[in-house]
Amino acid sequence: MIEILNTLLTALFDLLFLPFRALPPVGSLLVFSVLTGILMLWTFGKVSNQDSIRVVRDRTRGNLMGIRLFGDSIALLFRLQFRIFRDLTIYLKYALIPLLVMLIPVLLILTQLNLRYAKRPLEPGETALVKIKLRSPLTLQDGVTLEVPDGVTLETPGVRIEAQKEVAFRIRADEPGRYVLLVRAGDATLDKEILVGGDWQAVSEKKTGANVFDQILYPGEKSIPSSSPFRSVEVGYASRKLTVLGFNLDWILSFLVISIVAGFVFKGPLGVEF
Secondary structure, three states, X not given: OHHHHHHHHHHHHHHHHHHHOOOOHHHHHHHHHHHHHHHHHHHHHHHOOHHHHHHHHHHHHHHHHHHHHOOOOHHHHHHHHHHHHHHHHHHHHHHHHHHHHHHHHHHHHXXXXXXXXXXXXXXXXXXXXXXXXXXXXXXXXXXXXXEOOOOEEEOOOOEEEHHHOEEEEEEEEOOOEEEEEEEEEOOXXXXXXXXXXXXXXXXXXXXXXXXXXXXXXXOOOOOOOOOOOEEEEEEOOOEOOEEEOXXXXXXXXXXXXXXXXXXXXXXXXXXXXX
């Protein structure tokens, strides 16, 4: 089910990103952050008890105004503070379930954005590590090899890290293109996509099947079957740089800030209280 969901979502986001391929990554990130903020705001409005939230909000505002007007009365001040604390607890009860519901689409959106903004393809002449994690140390002892296509050069033999059940190879990108690396351990094989050069596009840094959570976090390729001796294959792509006016931006932080601001901006037009 996770693999089917990942396939459908990746195809959908590929289609959604198609009109933005000509823009710098920052431009499309701005658009999708705003749209996500609006979507989350709309979802919160649909799954939350808006009438009760408005009542609690108005009551809290009244109590805060009372503190400003009657701050010289200690007894009344304590009563008002108690009421505010009580209303905050009631508000959390109304908001908690909608927030939990929103976490699911937000997580899926983040994984798809991470696929496109976290890493960039290798440049011709650039080197990278390919890390292969195994399920059993016995497979490590039997030997693991990495086969590369024309356009990619294998620079070093595998270095075994037995404590982590891992083998690491260093490769060099020679020519732009989309290639497939082949990992072999005995009769078992596993392919891993690798990108060199090209325009801005989705970059799958890790192919895994270790658990459901990993499959959700890395949706770029088909998951590794549980019967495979391989746990994951990861290519050490460099981080993608997003710059505005000479400043480097963290894409996750930028996404969160922009989507939250969009939520505040559109709460009035959409008539949603939170």
